Amino acid sequence: MKDFQISKFYTYFDLTNSQNHPDLVDQNRVEGIAFIPQIQETAQRILDPLCEIYGKLTVTSFFRGETLNKRVGGHPRSRHTMGLAGDITRRNLSDFQATRIAIVLLKLGIKFHKFILEKHDHKTWIHISTGTNLKRLLLYSGGVYVRKEIKIF
Numbered sequence: 001m002k003d004f005q006i007s008k009f010y011t012y013f014d015l016t017n018s019q020n021h022p023d024l025v026d027q028n029r030v031e032g033i034a035f036i037p038q039i040q041e042t043a044q045r046i047l048d049p050l051c052e053i054y055g056k057l058t059v060t061s062f063f064r065g066e067t068l069n070k071r072v073g074g075h076p077r078s079r080h081t082m083g084l085a086g087d088i089t090r091r092n093l094s095d096f097q098a099t100r101i102a103i104v105l106l107k108l109g110i111k112f113h114k115f116i117l118e119k120h121d122h123k124t125w126i127h128i129s130t131g132t133n134l135k136r137l138l139l140y141s142g143g144v145y146v147r148k149e150i151k152i153f
């Protein structure tokens with residue numbers, strides 16, 4: 001399969017990759033073909049505007065077909081399996097920066113389902129999902145989800 005540009009900042013291969021499971025990447029890219037419209041919509045509407053501000057953000061996980069999702073222990077109905085969620089990070093992502101990113105999304109009026117600052121195994125990333133306009137903010141740390149509120153005046 002040949003790679004192609006799916007949004008201003010990302011290619012299809014960027015959003016169907018798996019660093020930890022290279023043996024499943026080819027299959028994941030085949031499974032992703034059915035979800036190209038969703039992958040593209042999520043990348044263009046949520047990731048690209050953030051990249052305009054922060055530069056190209058590192059995507060650690062985006063589309064995960066059933067096989068890859070099972071391997072990583074994802075929820076069976078994870079929005080990653082529908083091309084409706086992405087995990088992003090940048091160098092030394094702090095709580096402050098993550099909060100700034102959430103504020104940017106809210107200020108730009110970008111619809112999103114959940115924004116989760118996830119911390120696990122000394123790694124920190126942001127899970128952003130779409131498909132609704134719930135705009136729920138959560139912190140996941142120590143295996144527990146905590147709901148957060150940001151008030152914008």
Ligand SMILES: [Zn+2]
Pocket residue numbers: 061080085086087127128
């Ligand atoms: Zn995620």
